[in-house]
Amino acid sequence: MPEASTMDSTGAAGDRGRSGQIELLREFIPTPERVSQYLEMNIEEVMVQMKSVEGREELYTNLLEHQQDLQQLYPDFRPERLKQHIDLAGETLAQKERFLRDIESPEKKGMFRRAWDSVRGFAKKHPVVATALVAALIAGGVGGALYLSGTLQLAQAGVAAETVKEFIEGTDILNSGMGGMEGFHSLDGVPPGL
Amino acid sequence: VLQCVIQSFMMTTLLLTATEKPLWDKLPAKLREGWEVVEERGAFRDSPERRTMRLQLVHLRDPKLKIFLEKARAATSVDALATLVLSMDLREVMDADLAELFFALGPALLAKVMSSLLQSARTDSDIEGIAALTVIRNALYSSTTASP
Numbered sequence: 001m002p003e004a005s006t007m008d009s010t011g012a013a014g015d016r017g018r019s020g021q022i023e024l025l026r027e028f029i030p031t032p033e034r035v036s037q038y039l040e041m042n043i044e045e046v047m048v049q050m051k052s053v054e055g056r057e058e059l060y061t062n063l064l065e066h067q068q069d070l071q072q073l074y075p076d077f078r079p080e081r082l083k084q085h086i087d088l089a090g091e092t093l094a095q096k097e098r099f100l101r102d103i104e105s106p107e108k109k110g111m112f113r114r115a116w117d118s119v120r121g122f123a124k125k126h127p128v129v130a131t132a133l134v135a136a137l138i139a140g141g142v143g144g145a146l147y148l149s150g151t152l153q154l155a156q157a158g159v160a161a162e163t164v165k166e167f168i169e170g171t172d173i174l175n176s177g178m179g180g181m182e183g184f185h186s187l188d189g190v191p192p193g194l
Numbered sequence: 195v196l197q198c199v200i201q202s203f204m205m206t207t208l209l210l211t212a213t214e215k216p217l218w219d220k221l222p223a224k225l226r227e228g229w230e231v232v233e234e235r236g237a238f239r240d241s242p243e244r245r246t247m248r249l250q251l252v253h254l255r256d257p258k259l260k261i262f263l264e265k266a267r268a269a270t271s272v273d274a275l276a277t278l279v280l281s282m283d284l285r286e287v288m289d290a291d292l293a294e295l296f297f298a299l300g301p302a303l304l305a306k307v308m309s310s311l312l313q314s315a316r317t318d319s320d321i322e323g324i325a326a327l328t329v330i331r332n333a334l335y336s337s338t339t340a341s342p
Contacts, residue, residue, distance in 0.1 A: 031250045085247075092247045099297055099337035112333075115326040116289045122323025123284040126314075129327070130284050132307050133295040 028074040030086045032093065035059055038066055050090035060086050208321070209234040209328040210312075211305065217312040229321060234328065236335025240302040252298045256291050301334035 028034070032050060036043040039062050049055030060083050063070070071077045103112040123129040207230045210218055218231055254260070265278055284292070296304065304327065311324050 029246070029250050031247075088243060088247050089251075092244065092251055095337045096248075096251055096297055099333055100293060102333050102336060103293055108333075111329065112293075113289065115329050116292050118323055118326035119292065119330070120285045120287070122319070122326065126311060126320075126323065129307060129311075129323075130282055132299055132303065133284065133292075 027076040027078075028070050028082070028085075030059070030063065030082065030089050032089070035063065035086075038063060038070070047093060050086070050093055056083075056086045056090050206230055207232055208325050209332050211236075214305075214309060214312055217309060221312070221315060225315065225318070225321065234332060234335070236301065236332060236339065238301050238335060238338045240300055245300065248298045248300060252294050254291050254294055256286075256288050258286055259291060296330050296334065297337075301331050301338070304331050304334065 032043050032046045035041070035050075036046045039046070039059070046059065049059055063082060063086075064079060067077075067079055102108060119129065123133075206228070208218070210231050211234045215231060215233070218226065262278070262282065287295070299307075308324060308327055308331070311320070311327070315321055315324065
């Protein structure tokens, strides 16, 4: 079980706020990386388990054994929501796998390569595309009033206003302080393609 | 659907939803000339929980994006953050990371972006860009409905 002071470097439970101090995430989000850290399991094994009903049940049972630790680290940890979150993580993970497999399939790979090229050029001319994507990128890493203000300023500039605002409001980022894109912290532990 | 997607990327077909079709019909006839519209039937009910989880599962590879995030975190003013966001150049982002970003955004919000673009399209290259986005969105929709 990682110590709270190490969570910042792993992105598992905390993140450095704008003041430089660690902001503790209030709710435990059972991503494959976090689950693998708490249960000291191989991340690929966690991913496999997350894809099956039985596997998720087992992860849930095992995580509940750490309930006290989790409640200490995550003040809003609610055991009754854990199963729902694990199911959602498994479902989202499967969706992402299907999406990446689809665009990398032999019959579509070339088509998507051209699609990405087209989007790059298109986004330069139409900031709405880049802004929406960049908002998705930084939403996980920049929380709080400054980001909201920045979003509002973008809105004044007429750039993807509603989309960006909806994206931000549609996550728990501003309310829970949840942040930290795990991918930036733990690329080494993530299998290629996920 | 695959055939439509392939046609779409041959720049002859647009996969538009029933909501988007009227926006398309409002465009000048000359701009619509040569394009075939096929209905996109994909649907996905997004939610705050789903968006949060997608964000949590993003894994980016490009160090430049990491630097970008660090700059965003270090921004001390609204102006600095807004300037940073608007200065982001997608031409430097690799394919795999673009795919991650689009997955994080999700098909529902991408549809909102596309509606906006359809209303402001003025040139053939605008339509070609929208066609590329319809291809990406179709793949996102498919990923939410296909069997595991």
